[in-house]
Amino acid sequence: MIPKTLNEAVAAMEEHRGEALLYAGGTYVHEQRERGALLKIKAIVDLEGLGLDTIENGGDSIKAGAMVTLNKVIGSDAFRAAGFEALVQAAYATGPDQIKNAATLGGAVACWVPVIDIVPVLMSLRAKAVVQVARESRTIEVGDLLNGPEKTLLGKTALISGFLLPRPAPGSRSQFKKFRRSASDWAVVNASASIRSDGAGRCVDAKLVVGARADGYFSLPRTEQFLIGKQIDGKALAAVPGIVSTELTLTDHFTASADYKRSLCGFLLRDAIAGAAKIDVSQARDAKGVDRHG
Missing domain, CATH: 3.30.465.10 (Uridine Diphospho-n-acetylenolpyruvylglucosamine Reductase; domain 3)
Incomplete structure (x- = not known):
């Protein structure tokens, strides 16, 4: 089916309730077909037009x-x-x-x-x-x-x-990081950090999200609150993985254990924050000077 308006597309979905498939770029459709997940589909609604x-x-x-x-x-x-x-x-x-x-x-x-x-x-x-x-x-x-x-x-x-x-406010920057087992594989975990700093380099706003294979996506309000009001420096960065680990409850997966995914999320998010703040992540050291770079 090739609807000409959004209303026609929704009407097609209503007509074939639960048995219609929306077709956009098609990349996921092909994967579903390989898994045999399209056997009950009776109508494909093409959104291209x-x-x-x-x-x-x-x-x-x-x-x-x-x-x-x-x-x-x-x-x-x-x-x-x-x-x-x-x-x-x-x-x-x-x-x-x-x-x-x-x-x-x-x-x-x-x-x-x-x-x-x-x-x-x-x-x-x-x-x-x-x-x-x-x-x-x-x-x-x-x-x-x-x-x-x-x-x-x-x-x-x-x-x-x-x-x-939303158009980012002045002083905003963001950074994305991911970890995967091979170049063609899905990410095991990924992380996105969006931060806004004032003229003195202090964080005044932060939105932090991580994703973990088989678990989904998680906002991290505790880690965000930790950053707000602070200068993002090596000391602040070093604390991020530990705070992230307290916010995540993950499951074991054949690609990585829950503990390993939780650790990866913490270090990837730390690196994303460092990138957004234009800070060399090698500065992330604890009080004893131990390099925390993963």
């Missing part, structure tokens, strides 16, 4: 359509502004060009396979999804949409039409 592949740069937010590909993110002038560094980094880190040319922002959030690189970045940038429900449009924080691996709160008759990304 709905004009959801634009990036609008104006006002307090940048609006990116759900069909914007990762390569379009990389090439967009709108996302070259300070504060959006992590978004471009995560897009670069997501597979070869064949994937980046097809994978879309909407598909990344809607399928929510832990751990897709772009999702924690959207969360750390406080992005909101524009969701079409019946004949209404609603905005929902990206993190609030997620409801467990491969589950969202979209239901079976709603779709994401785009995203609103």
